Amino acid sequence: xxxxxxxxxxxAGGAAxxxxxxxxxxxxxxxxxxxxxxxxxxxxxxxxLANRLVERLDGAQITLIDPRQNHLYQPGLTLVATGLKPAxxxxxxxxxxxxxxxxxxxxxxxxxxxxxxxxxxxxGTTLGYDWLVVAPGLTLDHDAIDGFTxxxxxxxxxxxxxxxPDYAARTWQAAARFTExxxxxxxxRPATEMKCAxxxxxxxxxxxxxARRAGNAGKMNMVYTAPQSSLFGVPIVAEKVRMLFQDRGxxxxxxxxxxxxxxxxxxxxxxxxxxxxxxDYDYIHVIPPQRAPDFVRQSGLSWxxxxxDQGWVECDMATLRHLRYPDIFALGDVAGVPKGKTAASVKxxxxxxxxxxxxxxxxxxxxxxxxxxTSCPMITRIGRAMLVEFDYNNNxxxxxxxxxxxxxxxxxxxxxxxxxxxxxxxxxxxxxA
Amino acid sequence: MKDLTFETLLAVFxxxxxPTLFWVMVVAAVVITLGYLYVLIRDRSVSWRKFLFAQLSxxxxxxxxxxxxxxxxxxxxxxxxxxxxxxxFLGIAAAGALxxxxxxxxxxxxxGSKRTLEGGTDAKPN
Numbered sequence: 001x002x003x004x005x006x007x008x009x010x011x012a013g014g015a016a017x018x019x020x021x022x023x024x025x026x027x028x029x030x031x032x033x034x035x036x037x038x039x040x041x042x043x044x045x046x047x048x049l050a051n052r053l054v055e056r057l058d059g060a061q062i063t064l065i066d067p068r069q070n071h072l073y074q075p076g077l078t079l080v081a082t083g084l085k086p087a088x089x090x091x092x093x094x095x096x097x098x099x100x101x102x103x104x105x106x107x108x109x110x111x112x113x114x115x116x117x118x119x120x121x122x123x124g125t126t127l128g129y130d131w132l133v134v135a136p137g138l139t140l141d142h143d144a145i146d147g148f149t150x151x152x153x154x155x156x157x158x159x160x161x162x163x164x165p166d167y168a169a170r171t172w173q174a175a176a177r178f179t180e181x182x183x184x185x186x187x188x189r190p191a192t193e194m195k196c197a198x199x200x201x202x203x204x205x206x207x208x209x210x211a212r213r214a215g216n217a218g219k220m221n222m223v224y225t226a227p228q229s230s231l232f233g234v235p236i237v238a239e240k241v242r243m244l245f246q247d248r249g250x251x252x253x254x255x256x257x258x259x260x261x262x263x264x265x266x267x268x269x270x271x272x273x274x275x276x277x278x279x280d281y282d283y284i285h286v287i288p289p290q291r292a293p294d295f296v297r298q299s300g301l302s303w304x305x306x307x308x309d310q311g312w313v314e315c316d317m318a319t320l321r322h323l324r325y326p327d328i329f330a331l332g333d334v335a336g337v338p339k340g341k342t343a344a345s346v347k348x349x350x351x352x353x354x355x356x357x358x359x360x361x362x363x364x365x366x367x368x369x370x371x372x373x374t375s376c377p378m379i380t381r382i383g384r385a386m387l388v389e390f391d392y393n394n395n396x397x398x399x400x401x402x403x404x405x406x407x408x409x410x411x412x413x414x415x416x417x418x419x420x421x422x423x424x425x426x427x428x429x430x431x432x433a
Numbered sequence: 434m435k436d437l438t439f440e441t442l443l444a445v446f447x448x449x450x451x452p453t454l455f456w457v458m459v460v461a462a463v464v465i466t467l468g469y470l471y472v473l474i475r476d477r478s479v480s481w482r483k484f485l486f487a488q489l490s491x492x493x494x495x496x497x498x499x500x501x502x503x504x505x506x507x508x509x510x511x512x513x514x515x516x517x518x519x520x521x522f523l524g525i526a527a528a529g530a531l532x533x534x535x536x537x538x539x540x541x542x543x544x545g546s547k548r549t550l551e552g553g554t555d556a557k558p559n
Contacts (some may be wrong), residue, residue, distance in 0.1 A: 084507065153512055383509055383512030403517055408514060409516055410514045410515050411508060411512040411518040411522075414520075415508070422448070423446070423447075423449040427441060427444035427448055430444065432441060432444040433441045433444060
């Protein structure tokens, strides 16, 4: 039965095989080069790019710099934080994804000198480069929330799923108690740019659904708070979320930025437009402000006139090339572009950076561009999700127009998140998707 | 999907099941299909007696396929939310039914059974 199903799928794919042979033929010949390419960060972007570059280039000296031994499948953190997956679902070895022929330097970058083209690490290693890809991810500024430290997560109704797999699992400990005991649940998001703006919404929807299934809907007071004035950056999606929140009875407190929590009193303080406001909670989900790693700002790679408190890399929004240093590219969360701090964006960005580096090595101009594509399988309950895809212009750009409606809660969209997303992500890491 | 090629599809399926299980399933599916073609060619006709039994097994295959997908993905029937969901659901059931029918027909043809052997030739289709 299932065998047949997959055979059918495989056969259906076979129809595309002829297209494949034409495509792969175009990229068959690797480019000979002795270029030194340094990639800062072995996360989704750095790893996927390294895997693609080794296929495209012959003789290049590719070095990845990243101290982290574990690779995190971050799209899975929302599932860990709601008990749907164990913590180890998102963890793998960094080394297992790296191709032969690249060097992995397990150190933390201290500085980049874009004038002399040298990267130095905290251990004192220095590396010269011809091409530099800055893909270190971002840092979570937990200290910005007064009264909050990570060791509080899991106790006293405090959750923080962004902080990593163990914290996501501990978030579920606190959230699970809340879904049983009821009370007021406060779900926050930061004022800065952030990874996957759908995640705070997903967490809200899922906790509500889990409480509902346990028969505790009557005991729950769900409150979604945000520093922004709308529920989502894309207006048409924001409206849909507003309707869903209305349907589920989720209250919203807009234009409120979480500034501190009093864990003992279970009280959160928000900055409002006119002052401060205190909200008592039984469960609070904390998402701290997010910023570029310090070395990015200290090395002068950041925008001078945009996101000055956050320090994202100054780059062209279509090519991801640094505006002042053409031999530097930004990739992933750290890129100073208006959208795109998701793994789906990385999937679209990697071929662009790859194209421009390979083209530059060949002495021509690259042609690939990034249009701001971001995708968010927004889970609205266990078993259903909306496949929301959009670009820089807030246009919906559905991958399956006419088949999978972007603003409908569908089972097929849930299946994609549940079954196919991690697989596609892993295929991307290997440079195959 | 940016580049939905056959290679991407294979890579994704390999990641879902792990390369070993995926290819074992592919090989099993191919073997069963080849076995089916083999008995069709060998017998030079469809045995309607065997086919009857295969037909009876189809609902079982459909239910098993749907159950497998639902359990694996923590889904419930009430999660079906739109036309594409119903199409997918029916597709899974149909694939399960078809797969089971081919499987049962092939196994029965290869191993043989008293019922079908005693029936002699299948000259009289129902």
